[in-house]
Amino acid sequence: MADRVVIVGDSHLGPNNRADEPSFHQFLAAVPELGDRLILMGDLFEFWFGYRRAIPRDSFKTMAGLARVVERGVKAEMFGGNHDRWAGGRDSFWAGDLGIPFHTDGADLTLAGRKTWVHHGDGLAEAKLSSKVMHRVTRNPITIALFRAIHPDFGFKLTDKLATVLSQANKTAEAMDASAAKQERFARSVLDRRPELSLVLLAHTHRQRLVEHAPGRFYLNAGQWMSERHYAVVSAGAIWVGAWPSRPA
Numbered sequence: 598m599a600d601r602v603v604i605v606g607d608s609h610l611g612p613n614n615r616a617d618e619p620s621f622h623q624f625l626a627a628v629p630e631l632g633d634r635l636i637l638m639g640d641l642f643e644f645w646f647g648y649r650r651a652i653p654r655d656s657f658k659t660m661a662g663l664a665r666v667v668e669r670g671v672k673a674e675m676f677g678g679n680h681d682r683w684a685g686g687r688d689s690f691w692a693g694d695l696g697i698p699f700h701t702d703g704a705d706l707t708l709a710g711r712k713t714w715v716h717h718g719d720g721l722a723e724a725k726l727s728s729k730v731m732h733r734v735t736r737n738p739i740t741i742a743l744f745r746a747i748h749p750d751f752g753f754k755l756t757d758k759l760a761t762v763l764s765q766a767n768k769t770a771e772a773m774d775a776s777a778a779k780q781e782r783f784a785r786s787v788l789d790r791r792p793e794l795s796l797v798l799l800a801h802t803h804r805q806r807l808v809e810h811a812p813g814r815f816y817l818n819a820g821q822w823m824s825e826r827h828y829a830v831v832s833a834g835a836i837w838v839g840a841w842p843s844r845p846a
């Protein structure tokens with residue numbers, strides 16, 4: 598198989614979103630047929646926190662599916678989103694047990710021969726002050742240390758209760774479209790500032806976008822798995838966007 602990179606994000610799996618899990622697990626089982634590399638764009642879960650000796654029970658089937666993807670030879674990487682950023686480090690469950698590097702910030706990668714800047718997308722072009730404040734609070738080392746001191750049973754129960762407050766579902770379509778437009782402008786500005794890049798890859802807005810900024814240079818948002826089953830596949834000769842169970846030719 599030629600170098601093909603499968604990209605998926607914003608699935609928000611968890612106790613409040615069981616409906617999307619079966620299709621996502623079917624998708625994971627098919628990833629080795631779709632490509633030889635997998636980029637998870639963040640907000641895979643409605644909430645994830647990297648405790649040293651505990652993992653969320655609700656995530657077990659998904660993590661087992663990811664483990665099987667890696668065992669079948671697919672190179673996978675995870676970019677933490679605003680719902681699941683707190684899991685990084687060389688000794689984390691992701692890197693240490695799954696063999697999946699976990700990025701807590703943006704990174705430069707080469708995807709199917711394309712020099713690419715990858716980031717979940719939060720905190721880059723936020724329109725609302727509340728979003729900017731939340732971004733700073735959730736990245737603060739003191740906030741992270743305080744949450745780690747809470748027993749996991751209580752911590753996850755608390756975040757399950759808060760999920761409806763944090764959920765993208767509470768945003769109007771107009772607000773999300775405005776956020777997507779602002780993200781596109783930001784991505785174009787990155788491509789202007791960094792002429793060595795041929796691709797800027799973002800998520801977070803829940804809007805699937807493939808925009809050719811200049812010949813051979815693109816902004817890509819694979820869209821949301823949640824409810825829409827969106828994903829993308831990047832190869833040297835093409836970038837495909839669609840929805841599962843459709844597949845690129």
